[in-house]
Amino acid sequence: MNATNNFALIGAAGYIAPRHMKAIAETGNNLIAALDPFDSVGIIDSYFPEARFFTEPERFDRHLDKLRRKGQQKADFVSICSPNYLHDAHIRLALRNEAHAICEKPLVLNPWNVEALQELEEESGKKIFTILQLRHHPAIKALREKVLHTTQEGKYEIDLTYITSRGNWYPISWKGDMAKSGGVATNIGIHFFDMLNWIFGPLQENIIHIHNETIAAGYMEMEKARIRWFLSIDASHLPSHAVKDGKRTYRSITVEEEEIEFSGGFTDLHTLSYRHILEGDGFGLEDAMNSIRIVHQIRNAATTGQGAMHPFVKKVLK
Numbered sequence: 462m463n464a465t466n467n468f469a470l471i472g473a474a475g476y477i478a479p480r481h482m483k484a485i486a487e488t489g490n491n492l493i494a495a496l497d498p499f500d501s502v503g504i505i506d507s508y509f510p511e512a513r514f515f516t517e518p519e520r521f522d523r524h525l526d527k528l529r530r531k532g533q534q535k536a537d538f539v540s541i542c543s544p545n546y547l548h549d550a551h552i553r554l555a556l557r558n559e560a561h562a563i564c565e566k567p568l569v570l571n572p573w574n575v576e577a578l579q580e581l582e583e584e585s586g587k588k589i590f591t592i593l594q595l596r597h598h599p600a601i602k603a604l605r606e607k608v609l610h611t612t613q614e615g616k617y618e619i620d621l622t623y624i625t626s627r628g629n630w631y632p633i634s635w636k637g638d639m640a641k642s643g644g645v646a647t648n649i650g651i652h653f654f655d656m657l658n659w660i661f662g663p664l665q666e667n668i669i670h671i672h673n674e675t676i677a678a679g680y681m682e683m684e685k686a687r688i689r690w691f692l693s694i695d696a697s698h699l700p701s702h703a704v705k706d707g708k709r710t711y712r713s714i715t716v717e718e719e720e721i722e723f724s725g726g727f728t729d730l731h732t733l734s735y736r737h738i739l740e741g742d743g744f745g746l747e748d749a750m751n752s753i754r755i756v757h758q759i760r761n762a763a764t765t766g767q768g769a770m771h772p773f774v775k776k777v778l779k
Contacts, residue, residue, distance in 0.1 A: 471497075624703075
């Protein structure tokens with residue numbers, strides 16, 4: 462990769478975009494253009510006040526094409542922070558403009574989308590990267606090393622709990638539309654499923670206990686683990702101690718009933734992800750495929766009462 466690269470950004474007004482702007486700045490690169498249909502993007506001034514801004518994708522695409530044809534400030538990378546269902550189209554926009562793509566997770570919604578992008582990647586000669594930042598978290602890396610180098614009879618017993626309260630805006634937004642976000646398991650859970658797959662090996666069984674607009678929960682077996690999992694955006698599911706402490710998010714992973722502490726250390730993971738990408742060691746299509754298959758199965762499976770249930774499931778189903 463070049464010493465200094467030019468970036469364009471799609472989805473500049475969203476929650477995650479500032480982490481990408483910060484990563485671009487901290488890796489010594491330039492943001493030359495940004496796109497978002499919403500114009501509340503003053504955060505750009507904190508990093509790249511000279512960046513061109515567009516609210517219409519047609520004019521943004523035209524601008525990148527003009528820069529490419531002139532050979533002046535051509536975009537080397539396009540960072541994609543748009544709604545999930547638009548990722549595929551925006552990755553294609555990046556490749557058309559002879560730029561590498563860096564896309565937030567979920568990379569795409571369906572496994573066959575990955576397969577189609579693999580063909581386009583080969584045709585274009587450009588790479589498609591995704592952000593799987595938990596693979597860079599020190600506590601998660603340490604757990605993987607422990608699993609890889611520890612001989613244990615039988616499978617690890619895992620409980621995953623993630624409750625991230627969302628208000629009444631959530632179901633009105635694209636995130637509440639299953640066709641656009643992929644639902645709770647895809648939108649807030651995919652990085653956990655990627656992490657578990659990365660640590661404990663291939664998926665062997667995937668049983669769904671609850672799957673609706675606010676909750677996804679089930680039981681899965683991987684090569685080295687049995688996992689009870691519960692994801693929710695409903696504040697009423699928060700444990701009492703979290704409510705008492707005034708918290709609206711609760712995150713817990715236990716391995717053999719031992720808590721894995723990884724609540725901190727998230728601040729710089731996007732910058733670290735960018736550094737790896739720029740050094741030629743980023744996560745690509747193959748890395749993203751397994752977790753996309755997992756959440757696709759979750760979306761399309763019938764719910765059942767079989768398999769070991771997460772304790773929170775039992776409370777919800779009472």
